[in-house]
Amino acid sequence: MTTAKIRGVLASVMFAALTASAQTQTFSDAFAGFGSNDREPIEIQANELQVEDKTNSATFSGDVVVSQGEARLVTQRLKVYYDGSGGGAVQQRISKLEASGSVRVSSKDQTATGDNASFDMNQQVMVMTGDEVVLSQGPNVVVGNRLTVNLKTGKADLQAPSSGRVKVLIQPGSVQGQ
Structure with a gap:
């Protein structure tokens, strides 16, 4: 694979995948930061990148950090699936992202952490487990073990x-506009 094609895959993978995020005013804001400003560059750092043309996927591994503006995704492994359609690597459509290994998504004062996260770009749904x-x-903190966010509407479940319960801790005076 040529260097130009790898660069095209990288650009299309991160831009297309992350621009599908929602714009809400809830805890799901941590997922909305990427792609919300197409004027901001997206930077990806990882110890290794493998692009697999036959499976239409690219895998970033080893201390993966994705950032755009104030939004940041940190994980040990990020696998990106694209459908292979379109003319050239830059035009390829992202179908799914899978992050594994201490996943952390943050933007401004909001953070979401879990062991794994998948972003289905066709359904515009993110699931963190x-x-x-x-x-x-x-x-303020909310704890569970499976988070599902509709990236289009911002609805979070x-x-x-x-064997447990969802836990919520809200500090007095911390909720603005109430």
């Missing part, structure tokens, strides 16, 4: 483990 999925905004 783990022993503990923790959402925080400033001093946090589920508790089968």
Whole structure:
């Protein structure tokens, strides 16, 4: 694979995938940062990149950091699937992202952490799972083990483990506009 094609895959992978994020005013804001400003460059750092033409995928591994403006995704492994349609690598459409290994998504004062996250770009749904999925905004914290976010509407659903409950901690005076 040529260097130009790799650069095209990188650009299209991160821009197309991350521009599908929602614009809401809730805990799901941490997922909305990427792609919300197409004037901001997207930077990806990883120890390794493997592009697999036959499976239409690219895998970033080893201390992966994706940033755009104030939004940041940190994980150990990020696999990107694209459908292969379109003319050239830059035009390829992203179908799915899979992040694994201590996934952390943050923007401004909001952070979401879990063990794994998948972004289905066709359905515009993000699912984060783990022993503990923790959402925080400033001093406020919500904990469960499976978070599903509709990236189009911003609707978030946090589920508790089968043997537990969802936990919420809201600090007095921390919620503005109430």
